[in-house]
Amino acid sequence: MTRGILAFGGYIPMRRLSRAAIAQANGWFNSALKSRAKGERAMANWDEDSVTMAVAAARDSLSDRNRDDIAALHFASTSFPFLDRLNAGIVAGALNLKSDIAAHDHAATQRAGTSALSLALDAADAGPQLVVAADKRQTKAAGTLEMHVGDGAAALLVGTGDVIAELVGKATRTVDFVDHFRADGFAYDYPWEERWIRDEGYQKIVAETLASLLKETGIAAADISAFCMPCTLPRVAAALAKKAGMPDAAVQDNMSATCGETGAAHPLLMLSRALENAKPGDLIVVAGFGQGSDALAFRATDRIGAFKPKLGVKGHLARRREEKNYNKYLSFNELVTMERGMRSEVDKAIALSALYRKRDMLTGFIGGRCSVCGTVQFPKSNICVNPNCNASHTQEDQPFADLDGKIMSYTADELTYTPDPPACYGMVQFEVGGRIMMDFTDIDPGQLDVGRDMDMVFRVKDRDPQRGFTRYFWKAAPAGGIGDGG
Amino acid sequence: MASGIRDKVAILGMGCSKFGERWDREADDLMVEAFEEAVADAGIEKNQIEAAWLATAIEEQHVGKSGVPLAMALRLPLVPVTRVENYCASGTEAFRGAVYAVASGAADIALALGVEKLKDTGYGGLPQRSRGNLNQMWWANFSAPGSFAQLASAYRTKHGASRDDLKRAMAHISVKSHDNATKNSKAHLRSALTVDQVLGAPLVAEPLGLFDCCGVSDGSACAIVTTPEIAKSLGKRDLITVKALQLSVSNGVEAQHNSWDGSYFATTRVASKRAYQEAGVKDPRAEVDLIEVHDCFSVTELVTMEDLHISAEGRAINDVLDGFYDADGQIPCQIDGGLKCFGHPIGASGLRMIYELYLQMQGKAGARQRKKGPTLGLTHNLGGFPHQNVCSISIIGRG
Known part of the structure; x- marks a missing residue:
């Protein structure tokens, strides 16, 4: 049975931190940064983490597709918000996947994304497998890593049957090559010298894995049209391609200039982007590196042109807004201690039993639709809110995540505590009915306007600093982003 | 009935x-x-x-x-x-x-x-509190000024008012209340302000500036x-009696049903109508001669003039700028300085409003005493947010 990719998508946060801004702030301390002050890197908003970005990428890939046949969810990351709570479970809840799916967190290595993809392909006979990979890279200030990395996510739906890209074959290696590590209880990576990583790591371990892939599949390297090699060290991908015998043109843009390396997500983000550009018959190889290596080869089928992600990697790259305020990056990533004020000190303790009881509402964003009068409402309630109906116990589930909303009233609040003041919020009214007083995100006060179209996005509502719990809910963001204009 | x-x-x-x-x-x-x-x-x-x-x-x-x-x-x-x-x-x-x-x-x-x-509390403004286990998991991160500020964008959209016109009327409201409070020795804020000072104040929640917000007292x-x-x-003469007491409480229509446009208080419209009926008031604009309203924010006072059925819909800006609600106007509003300047110790505010009507009707309001003693007054005490609130109206009168 043919197995391969059924759908793909990506997510890159709208904010792009200018590397010149990083170098300007830190060049006095680390002069090597000055030579790297080119381009920009994706920077998650304060209310984004690997979970929210995974949800965004999955929604990008699935669009309006029915999700009820999905048999398993695989979530790969090295920056899970929870060490002991199934992070994939939160993603599954936000996507309203059925509860009888399998769900797995794949962690602890930069190749978690490709390994998850490999496992998902192996399991495809059980039904479509959704693979999401996301990383919000936590780095120390003024290091080179801060320059290299970026935040982002990718999603691939794999399965059997009418695939858009067929799995040709895969190869893997496991070697305890420690290019960097992050031990339990430590916030930041501890990296070794780049030249060693390049020569002893990529050029040997990945090269061997690629050689195995070519040998086992019988692919002629010259036929490879896209090589997705997520390393952002200079010239590594080109050297690997040359060594394997691939055409120079096969080497895919690693998005170093536009996004930065997104950790476990990066191979899949590059694969998604390659799939966006693929034509029937194109041969695509993706590699992952981290204590060994994965390599997978896909061939685009005749169906490749029939699928489009909602926005895609290309669309997300274009939906950008330059951030020159390095201090904002420090603050969002808790690299500087801000005076948050007493208003931030409200106890954020969460009632886990209430969260569970209301999980469809809070995570799944399910409201109600009255089966008598048709009124859509949030939250779902016992008695219809329509004053001319008020029927009891008549409400059916109404998902809100994909509804079109518009701002009815708004403000930009300088008083209430938020990590990114002013707090913008207002009443969002949905075209099919229903309204919610919602937090806005990824918006500037100048962009607030009655009637503005808003999209629903799954974001961090609050973090409880006392207990470490992250609370999620849905927010409204300008439809299509606000770009550089605002 | x-x-x-x-x-x-x-x-x-x-x-x-x-x-x-x-x-x-x-x-x-x-x-x-x-x-x-x-x-x-x-x-x-x-x-x-x-x-x-x-x-x-x-x-x-x-x-x-x-x-x-x-x-x-x-x-x-x-x-x-x-x-x-x-x-x-x-x-x-x-x-x-x-x-x-x-x-x-x-x-x-x-x-x-x-x-x-x-x-x-250690900081200015109302105390920041938890809103309940479930509410705090989904309610927007809104403050009191931020929720009331939204009246402005909705009111402007509905009535085609410019931001400048609305801001000027709001400023007039605050200047008027500050003027009134200079004559009230019990008031929290007793300094007079100019329109330019109000318009030039830092924003708290767009479009509300610092002087569009009442004191926390x-x-x-x-x-x-x-x-x-x-x-x-007990020997009392010229009694001041209760003519009406009405309370209207939001049931979720404003917050959850698209029939409310965000520019007014649905509860105030209902409670005031019921109160006029209970008190036997047929034409409030002609019969009521003193009002104390819940001016937590200048924009609240503005739209409330319409919700009390005293200013015609869409005409509050004109009445305010014409001085209709000034201390020497036809129906003084906040002659004691209101929440804005008398202050807003929350649990006390509704009773403070009645206190002012009671003093004025007895001619005991000192420097701010209305020359022709009022005979029928209304208090409007609001709680919550425009999209979900409680509105209490009382009508107090002589005889």
Whole structure:
């Protein structure tokens, strides 16, 4: 049975931190940064983490597709918000996947994304497998890593049957090559010298894995049209391609200039982007590196042109807004201690039993639709809110995540505590009915306007600093982003 | 059809503490300050009070729960004391409880007292609190100014008003209340302001600037009520009686149903209509001669003029700028300075409004006394947010 990719998508946060801004702030301390002050890197908003970005990428890939046949969810990351709570479970809840799916967190290595993809392909006979990979890279200030990395996510739906890209074959290696590590209880990576990583790591371990892939599949390297090699060290991908015998043109843009390396997500983000550009018959190889290596080869089928992600990697790259305020990056990533004020000190303790009881509402964003009068409402309630109906116990589930909303009233609040003041919020009214007083995100006060179209996005509502719990809910963001204009 | 409260209950005495940053006073000191004035005004002994209601909204900031803090502060003689809370409209709730107790015959003389000791948070503005386990998981991260500020964008959209015109009318409202408060020795904020100062103030929540927001104050106010017959038997003449008491509470339509446009208070429109009916008022613009409204923010006062059916819909900006609600206008609004400048010790505010009507009707309002003594006044005490709130209306009159 043919197995391969059924759908793909990506997510890159709208904010792009200018590397010149990083170098300007830190060049006095680390002069090597000055030579790297080119381009920009994706920077998650304060209310984004690997979970929210995974949800965004999955929604990008699935669009309006029915999700009820999905048999398993695989979530790969090295920056899970929870060490002991199934992070994939939160993603599954936000996507309203059925509860009888399998769900797995794949962690602890930069190749978690490709390994998850490999496992998902192996399991495809059980039904479509959704693979999401996301990383919000936590780095120390003024290091080179801060320059290299970026935040982002990718999603691939794999399965059997009418695939858009067929799995040709895969190869893997496991070697305890420690290019960097992050031990339990430590916030930041501890990296070794780049030249060693390049020569002893990529050029040997990945090269061997690629050689195995070519040998086992019988692919002629010259036929490879896209090589997705997520390393952002200079010239590594080109050297690997040359060594394997691939055409120079096969080497895919690693998005170093536009996004930065997104950790476990990066191979899949590059694969998604390659799939966006693929034509029937194109041969695509993706590699992952981290204590060994994965390599997978896909061939685009005749169906490749029939699928489009909602926005895609290309669309997300274009939906950008330059951030020159390095201090904002420090603050969002808790690299500087801000005076948050007493208003931030409200106890954020969460009632886990209430969260569970209301999980469809809070995570799944399910409201109600009255089966008598048709009124859509949030939250779902016992008695219809329509004053001319008020029927009891008549409400059916109404998902809100994909509804079109518009701002009815708004403000930009300088008083209430938020990590990114002013707090913008207002009443969002949905075209099919229903309204919610919602937090806005990824918006500037100048962009607030009655009637503005808003999209629903799954974001961090609050973090409880006392207990470490992250609370999620849905927010409204300008439809299509606000770009550089605002 | 219920006969209503009209003329069944008279105000026997009232008191009000000085409002403001009362750094040297505890909540019980404020309660005693208001009560001593009221009980002297009523001309009764404390042990003639048969039942009491205590209003506090943010009790965790000062006295804690229950009726005990009032009984303890005043050493009430083991009478029933009920603590009530209904957001910022709590003060009128206490009044309602006492008035209804007297009207029902359950008590001959009853006390309503509201108190709030807010200035112990360590920061300006209202205390930041949890909103409940479920609410805080999905409600927007909104503040009071941020929720009321949204009236402006919705009102402008509905009536085609420019931001500048609306801001000017809002500024007029604040300037007027500051002017009025300069003549009120119990007021929290007693300095006059210019329109330019208001317009130039830093933004708190677009489009509300600092001077569009009321003060956050410590204070207490109270009323002692009885039947008109008992009041007369105690030697009172020219009685001030309760003509109407109405309360309307949002049921979710504004917050969850698309029939509300965000530019007005649905509850105020309903409660005021019911109150006019209960009081026998046919044309409020012609009959009511003094109003005290819940001007937590200038824009609240503006739209409330329409919701009380005094300004025509879409015409509040004109009435405000024409001086209709100024101290020397046709219907003065906030002649004592209002929440804006008298101050807003939450639980006390509704009773403070009634206190002002009571003083004005008796010609006892001192420097701010309206020349022709008012005979029919209205208080509007609001709690919550435009999209979900409680609105309490009382109508008080002579005779």
